[in-house]
Amino acid sequence: MTSIPATADAAPRAAEGSAELLVGCYTGASCKGIGRYRFDLASGQIRAQPLEVIETDNPSWVTLSADGRQLFAVNENGPASADPVGRASSFALARGSSSSRRLSQANSLGDDPAHASVSRDGRYLFVANYSGAQSPGGTLAVLPIDREGRLQPGVQVLSHRASLADRERQLGPHVHAVVPAPDGRYVLAADLGADKVYVYRYDPARSAERPLLAAATAAVDLPPASGPRHLLFDAAGKHVYLTLEMTGELVVFDYDDGRLQPVQTVAMDPGRRDGNAAAALHLSGDGRFLYASNRGEDNHIAVYAVDAANGTLTAMQRRSTEGRGPREFALSPDGRHVVVANQHSNTLVVIERDPRSGRLGDTVQTMEAVSPSDVKFVSVE
Numbered sequence: 001m002t003s004i005p006a007t008a009d010a011a012p013r014a015a016e017g018s019a020e021l022l023v024g025c026y027t028g029a030s031c032k033g034i035g036r037y038r039f040d041l042a043s044g045q046i047r048a049q050p051l052e053v054i055e056t057d058n059p060s061w062v063t064l065s066a067d068g069r070q071l072f073a074v075n076e077n078g079p080a081s082a083d084p085v086g087r088a089s090s091f092a093l094a095r096g097s098s099s100s101r102r103l104s105q106a107n108s109l110g111d112d113p114a115h116a117s118v119s120r121d122g123r124y125l126f127v128a129n130y131s132g133a134q135s136p137g138g139t140l141a142v143l144p145i146d147r148e149g150r151l152q153p154g155v156q157v158l159s160h161r162a163s164l165a166d167r168e169r170q171l172g173p174h175v176h177a178v179v180p181a182p183d184g185r186y187v188l189a190a191d192l193g194a195d196k197v198y199v200y201r202y203d204p205a206r207s208a209e210r211p212l213l214a215a216a217t218a219a220v221d222l223p224p225a226s227g228p229r230h231l232l233f234d235a236a237g238k239h240v241y242l243t244l245e246m247t248g249e250l251v252v253f254d255y256d257d258g259r260l261q262p263v264q265t266v267a268m269d270p271g272r273r274d275g276n277a278a279a280a281l282h283l284s285g286d287g288r289f290l291y292a293s294n295r296g297e298d299n300h301i302a303v304y305a306v307d308a309a310n311g312t313l314t315a316m317q318r319r320s321t322e323g324r325g326p327r328e329f330a331l332s333p334d335g336r337h338v339v340v341a342n343q344h345s346n347t348l349v350v351i352e353r354d355p356r357s358g359r360l361g362d363t364v365q366t367m368e369a370v371s372p373s374d375v376k377f378v379s380v381e
Contacts, residue, residue, distance in 0.1 A: 017041055019333050020051070023341070023348065024059035024073065024374040031370040034059050034073060036094070039377070044337040044350050044364040054100050056089050057081070060373040061115045065122060068378060069093055070149035071100065072118065072125055076373075078111035078132055086113045088127055088143060090151050093378070104150035109141040109157045115177045115230070118145070120184035123204060124211060125151060128175040128189065137162060137172025140189050140198075142212060155209045163195040165224035166246065170195070176245075177230045182237035186258040187212060190228040192245060196221055197228055199258050215258040222251070230280060235287050239311030248276025248294050250304075252312055264312045268294045268302045280328045285335050289316075289358035293326040293340070301329065301340070303358060319360040323347045330375045337364065341372035348372060 021039045025031040034054040038047040060076035075087040086108040094100040110129025117126050124142050131138035142156040160173040174193035180202065181188065189198040196219040204211040222228050227246030233239070233255065240253040240260060252264040268278055275297030282291050283306070290304045290313060299321050304313035321329075323342025330339050335355040339348055348369045352361035 020378040021046060021330070021339060022062055022071070022374075022376045022378060023369060023372055024062050025369065026060065026076070026343075026371040026373055027056075027058050028370070033057070034062060034071075035369075036100070036378075039332065039339075041332060041334050041336070044332070044352065046339070046348060046350065046365060046367055048367065051097060052094065052099050054091055054102075056091075056102075057083055057087070058373075059089075060113075062374050062376050063116055063118060064093070064376065064378065065118055065149065070103070072116055072151075074108060074113035074116045074127060075105075076112050076114055076130075080132070086111050086129055088113060088116060088125060088151055090125075090145070090149050092149065103148065106143050106151040106153060108143070109154040110139040112138075113141075115175075117179050119187075119202065119211075120180050120182075121204075126178040126180070126187060127154075128178045130174050130176055130192075131172065134162075134172035137193060138175040138191070139173075140175050140178055140212075144208075156212060158189075158198075158200070158212060160189075160191050160194045160196065160198060162193045163224060165195060166227075169193070169227070169246070170225065176228070179231055179233065181255070181258075182233055182235070186215060188231060188240070188260075190231050190242060192227040192229055194219075195224055195226055195228065197231065197242065197260060199260065201258065217259055220253075220260045220262070223247070229278060232281060232283065234283060234306075234311060241281055241283075241290060243278040243281050243292055245278045246276065248272060248278045248296070248298065250278070250281070250290075250292055250302075250313065254311070263310070266304070266313050266315065268292060269298050269300065269318070272298060277325075279326065282329065282331055284331060284355070284358060285333075286355075291329070291331070291338070293321065293329055295325045295327065295344075299324055299326060299342075301326065301338070301360065303360060305358065317359050319351065322349050322363060322366065327372070328374045330377050333377055333379055339375050339377075341369065341375045343371055343373060346370055346372070348375070
């Protein structure tokens, strides 16, 4: 990565210290994997020279263990890749200026893995194999994690039935996210090809080889051709938020013991019916605001106030990402900045954020980044 001059000077901040920023990419001649960068919390600047580059193929999604010491990445490989096998990798994440260490790599048991999460007890990595092919399509895979953070061969693969609502994109299942509930008892999987969110009960005590079981209500239907993509829980575990990629909408659910009840659907760009590609969504640390990115012809982050009583959303702001294809973004640990990964315009954009109002402000920095796929902050001890 090389720096492009910032489009606006960084305003002095009361925040002190720094954090680290992990940046994944779709690999090639100019990018070799995951970059570790120093992020200055006071200025909102990413230092152009990386602390290190963790070499790994197509790390389209990265996630951390609960203690932040182990890094897991999915390698979004498939039949069209130099390595045609979807994989997941784990690393011992370095602290300070030392180098990270590869721990393991395992077959993801599906093509084009695009998302992963660690079970609440740290025993498994749940992998969403998206699969660009319509047949057999995407799967949800369960890979055990040993005490050292090494991935073991997968023990369970689950597949769904496509909705067939969109004859170009939904002839097969395409699992796009898998997220454990805060209580650790259930796991939710968003399947873009099925127009459903699937609910699984997590019970490794019953069977360590098949820890996921269909819940009493096994799935929640979404509108045909809506394409559920990413989802998240609020901190209390009472509400779930979901992006619908193909229609550019957000759905709010009430959640209780494995049961989802939709209570609100919000258009991210109310004036746009076509050209949507909703992607990432994140809550502020205090849970008062929700942010979601829309790609396609929109390329904005939509900002919402969250009703503390019922979790519903009120639109506040739409802020350009100043680039194309905002696949992911991340809020800084102090909540004063947002870093956006614009995949198709090859940039990281740092935007000011007001923690009190939730609104996004000026651009602090624009930085070249080859095909960025994911960004995650890591606190520095």
